Amino acid sequence: MLVGSSLSFQSIIHSRRYRHNICKELLLVKSKSRTRFGITRCKILGSVNRQPDKMRLFVLSDLHTDYAENMTWVNCISTSNHQEDILLVAGDVAETYDNFLSTMSLLRKRFKHVFYVPGNHDLWCRTGENFLDSLEKLNALLHACDELGVDSKPKIIGDLGIIPLFSWYHESFDTEQDITGPRIPSLEMVCKDFHVCKWPAELSERDASLARFFDAMNEKHAHSIEEIQQKCKNIITFSHFLPRLDLCPEKRMLFYPNLPKIIGSNYLETRIRLIHGAKGRETACHVFGHTHFGWDASLDGIRYVQAPLAYPRERKRRMNGGEDWLPFCLHSEGKFTDRQHFYWSDYYSVNAREPDNLQPAPWVAKFYKRRVQ
Numbered sequence: 001m002l003v004g005s006s007l008s009f010q011s012i013i014h015s016r017r018y019r020h021n022i023c024k025e026l027l028l029v030k031s032k033s034r035t036r037f038g039i040t041r042c043k044i045l046g047s048v049n050r051q052p053d054k055m056r057l058f059v060l061s062d063l064h065t066d067y068a069e070n071m072t073w074v075n076c077i078s079t080s081n082h083q084e085d086i087l088l089v090a091g092d093v094a095e096t097y098d099n100f101l102s103t104m105s106l107l108r109k110r111f112k113h114v115f116y117v118p119g120n121h122d123l124w125c126r127t128g129e130n131f132l133d134s135l136e137k138l139n140a141l142l143h144a145c146d147e148l149g150v151d152s153k154p155k156i157i158g159d160l161g162i163i164p165l166f167s168w169y170h171e172s173f174d175t176e177q178d179i180t181g182p183r184i185p186s187l188e189m190v191c192k193d194f195h196v197c198k199w200p201a202e203l204s205e206r207d208a209s210l211a212r213f214f215d216a217m218n219e220k221h222a223h224s225i226e227e228i229q230q231k232c233k234n235i236i237t238f239s240h241f242l243p244r245l246d247l248c249p250e251k252r253m254l255f256y257p258n259l260p261k262i263i264g265s266n267y268l269e270t271r272i273r274l275i276h277g278a279k280g281r282e283t284a285c286h287v288f289g290h291t292h293f294g295w296d297a298s299l300d301g302i303r304y305v306q307a308p309l310a311y312p313r314e315r316k317r318r319m320n321g322g323e324d325w326l327p328f329c330l331h332s333e334g335k336f337t338d339r340q341h342f343y344w345s346d347y348y349s350v351n352a353r354e355p356d357n358l359q360p361a362p363w364v365a366k367f368y369k370r371r372v373q
């Protein structure tokens with residue numbers, strides 16, 4: 001559900017024209033800025049040479065299989081190439097229960113192990129589905145995962161410790177100065193979660209209660225997490241939402257500058273650091289989703305990776321050429337794969353963040369100018 005310089009939070013946008021333009025963001029930005037930032041990009045290679053007997057770990061987020069093209073994409077994943085492999089699904093599988101079930105069934109048949117954490121779209125209460133609220137739907141999804149053999153709890157496989165982390169966003173995650181203006185829509189206008197997620201009275205998207213609630217769900221796995229910390233050198237945590245603000249481009253780069261208010265959780269980063277250590281380590285990795293920005297960067301000793309399938313229209317405009325590099329192979333032959341190149345993580349590897357600079361990027365200024373015309 002994102003908007004942003006390509007936070008394809010399109011699903012949150014009500015205005016059709018706004019939505020259409022927002023989706024164009026990332027790729028537009030990428031192609032225009034490619035040489036300006038002086039970044040040489042490499043073609044992302046989709047697969048690591050197959051080594052029979054060797055278990056590999058792949059990651060994928062934001063499948064959005066309510067789009068028929070995306071469901072077809074999942075269906076086209078090889079039924080033979082991954083029979084020894086692990087797949088981490090970092091949320092936003094589908095908006096309807098039926099599509100969720102179909103998707104996870106397809107994935108389960110293709111991978112030996114599938115892990116899942118819920119995203120915001122997964123918890124939408126759609127007309128025609130009889131869930132009392134989003135928590136009831138969450139329970140139904142986790143129950144379905146149990147039935148299918150999809151893991152949503154920490155587990156050791158081989159020498160890998162895999163830890164799914166539940167999370168939700170809170171507005172106070174965004175600590176950078178706002179860009180304001182009469183043409184920038186409110187969160188209520190753009191974030192569909194506010195309309196189609198339903199919560200008990202004590203939980204709200206407008207404070208940190210939901211973020212705390214989801215974070216507390218991880219406590220019941222404290223024992224398993226401790227065991228993984230003791231036994232495993234290679235530990236991969238994963239969530240749907242962002243643990244750090246600097247995993248999203250600055251506001252001036254985004255078509256929807258308020259996006260950082262609906263993407264991440266400080267509680268999540270605290271928990272990740274408790275697991276991987278305050279300084280991280282060479283073999284520490286966290287996988288996330290939600291913003292639809294491909295990302296691969298090491299920050300304070302932890303490698304942070306996002307590999308989103310995203311919406312069909314976004315894929316067509318990607319510099320890296322659609323989806324042939326997905327699912328993204330993160331671990332193979334007993335070690336993590338090399339860091340890959342993505343536009344924004346490459347950009348911030350050579351450019352400092354300037355949150356006090358509120359001057360909209362040229363593509364953003366042009367977009368808002370068009371909106372008034």
Ligand SMILES: [Fe+2]
Pocket residue numbers: 001002092119120121240289290291
């Ligand atoms: Fe999401």
